[in-house]
Amino acid sequence: MTIILGLESSCDDTAAALVTSERQILAQAVVGQADRHRPYGGVVPEIAARAHVEILPDLVRQVLLEADVAMGDIDAVAATAGPGLVGGVMVGLLAGKGLALSSGKPLVAVNHLEGHALSPRLADPKLDFPYLLLLASGGHCQLLEVRGVGDYRRLATTIDDAAGEAFDKAAKQLGLGYPGGPAVEALAREGDANAVPLPRPMVGSGEPHFSFAGLKSAVQRAVASGAHRPADIAASFQQAVVDCFVDRTRVALEESDAPSLVVAGGVAANQAVRGALEQLAGEHGRAFSVPPGWLCTDNAAMIGWAGAERFAAGLVDPLDTPARARWPLDEDADKVRGAGVKA
Numbered sequence: 001m002t003i004i005l006g007l008e009s010s011c012d013d014t015a016a017a018l019v020t021s022e023r024q025i026l027a028q029a030v031v032g033q034a035d036r037h038r039p040y041g042g043v044v045p046e047i048a049a050r051a052h053v054e055i056l057p058d059l060v061r062q063v064l065l066e067a068d069v070a071m072g073d074i075d076a077v078a079a080t081a082g083p084g085l086v087g088g089v090m091v092g093l094l095a096g097k098g099l100a101l102s103s104g105k106p107l108v109a110v111n112h113l114e115g116h117a118l119s120p121r122l123a124d125p126k127l128d129f130p131y132l133l134l135l136a137s138g139g140h141c142q143l144l145e146v147r148g149v150g151d152y153r154r155l156a157t158t159i160d161d162a163a164g165e166a167f168d169k170a171a172k173q174l175g176l177g178y179p180g181g182p183a184v185e186a187l188a189r190e191g192d193a194n195a196v197p198l199p200r201p202m203v204g205s206g207e208p209h210f211s212f213a214g215l216k217s218a219v220q221r222a223v224a225s226g227a228h229r230p231a232d233i234a235a236s237f238q239q240a241v242v243d244c245f246v247d248r249t250r251v252a253l254e255e256s257d258a259p260s261l262v263v264a265g266g267v268a269a270n271q272a273v274r275g276a277l278e279q280l281a282g283e284h285g286r287a288f289s290v291p292p293g294w295l296c297t298d299n300a301a302m303i304g305w306a307g308a309e310r311f312a313a314g315l316v317d318p319l320d321t322p323a324r325a326r327w328p329l330d331e332d333a334d335k336v337r338g339a340g341v342k343a
Contacts, residue, residue, distance in 0.1 A: 002075040002311060005060070005099065006304025009052040009092030010084025010112045011138070012036075012043045013297070016059040018067045018074070019304030021312060023122055026067035028301050029059045038178050042168065049087030056095055071103040076316065078307020081109035082324030083139070089323040097319050106316040108307040112298075113329050116264045117146050118309055119302035123291040131289070132258040134249055134277065137265035138164030141210045143252040144329060146262070149309045154330035155252045156208035163241055163267050166212040170237050173223045174230050184234050185270050191235030196228050198240045200247070208251035209336055215240055241267075242276045249277060253284045260287040269293040 001020050008015040017028035033051050037043050064070065079096025082089050093109065100107040116135055121127050130147045132155075141163045143156040161169075164181060171180025176187065198218045201211035215237070222233050253261065261281040267273060274290055281288035295302060310316075 002308060003069065003073060004108070004304045004307040004311060005063075005074050005077045006300040006302075006307055007056065007060070007077070007079040007092045007096050008112070008115070008298055008300040008303045009056060009088045010080045010082070011088060011298055012048045012051075013299070014052050014055040014059060015298065015300035015303075016056065016063045017300035017304045018063050018069055019122070019301055019308055021308045023125060023305075025301050026069060027063040028299065029062050030299055031055050031059065034179055041172050041178055043085070045085045045087050048085055049091055052088050052091040056091065060095070060099070071099065071105070074103070074105060076100075076106045076108050076307060076311045077103075078108040078110050078303050078310075080112045080115065080303055081321055082112065082327040084112055084325070086323055086325040089325070093321070093323050101319060106311070107319060107321065108310050108315065109317040109321040110303050110306045110310070111327050111329060112303075113140060113327070114150075115302040115306045117144065117152065117329065118149070118306045119264055119291050119295050120262045120289045121309070122302065122305040123295055124289050127260060127262070127289050130258045131260040131262045132252060132256045132286075133262045133264060134245065134268075135265045136163045136245070136263070136267035136273075138162060138168065140265065141212070143208055143249065145256055145258055149313050150315065152329040154328070154333040155255060156210065156248060157336055158210040158212065159336055160211050160213040161216065163210070163212055163245070164265070166216050166241065167267065169216050170219045170234070173220050174234060181266060181270065184238060185272070187231050187234040188238040188272070189235075191229065191231030191233070193235040193239035195232035196222050196236035198222070198236050200240055200243050203244060203247040206251065208248045208255070210244060210248055212241070212244070238270070238272055242272050245273060246276050246280050249280060250284075253280070253286065258286075260289055262288075263290045264296060266297045269296040
């Protein structure tokens with residue numbers, strides 16, 4: 001059994017965890033920064049980076065103490081090296097390098113997206129490669145074939161905005177504040193999902209890519225019109241996102257013969273999304289897997305687990321590994337029309 005110390009600081013959650021190769025989470029801690037960013041309606045990169053500097057050392061001490069584990073007992077340090085807000089990524093990666101150097105342990109530089117991609121295997125021991133993954137978060141929306149550790153084929157991406165970003169912007173328009181995803185989901189339970197006519201971008205297209213910019217604009221117009229209840233706008237918006245996910249994933253399922261459909265990333269915590277995609281998987285004869293809600297949002301357990309999988313495969317990294325603001329899982333994927341930093 002190996003023990004991995006995982007560190008996560010790619011956005012506005014500071015996290016540390018101790019994870020074993022046998023899927024045990026010995027200790028974990030996550031400190032969110034929502035209160036610091038709420039006045040601005042979203043994450044302020046400099047504030048996030050400074051908070052990581054302030055919080056991370058105490059979290060590392062906390063998880064080591066809770067698990068009664070010394071640095072000499074661990075086998076490697078896994079730290080997010082990108083993609084994300086590069087200032088925050090640098091904080092966690094430099095901390096990981098320092099801990100690895102001082103303890104004489106190897107460093108595993110983890111792609112944050114690979115953390116999400118492999119997190120279902122931490123929760124579900126029966127989930128084997130390959131599987132089709134819908135990765136939906138605040139900064140990314142992709143469909144990937146996960147064929148093995150470090151082996152990914154991207155089938156689709158967003159040509160403009162990510163689904164999680166659309167949730168946050170919809171929440172801001174509705175005056176719900178930050179973070180937006182849980183707030184929109186809660187309000188949607190009180191509304192009529194058919195009350196507000198909203199577009200379903202890319203639905204019906206033969207390519208499985210996503211687009212959410214037009215949907216965001218339509219929500220803004222619906223709010224400005226004053227003709228609809230906020231709960232109805234929230235419910236209609238959420239249903240539009242669900243319909244886009246189902247339609248786009250259906251196209252990918254027709255292209256991939258992977259036996260399982262897996263959903264991960266922060267948006268996977270949404271119950272309406274989970275339910276609709278589970279039904280879709282059943283219709284196509286595929287197994288369905290989704291991590292528990294706490295493992296969908298940013299956390300260090302998934303980074304520790306990705307580190308454990310990479311360490312087992314002999315994949316460790318030098319101490320001069322750079323922090324990366326952008327880092328695609330499939331480096332060879334063709335550029336998609338309209339796709340920019342979200343690709």
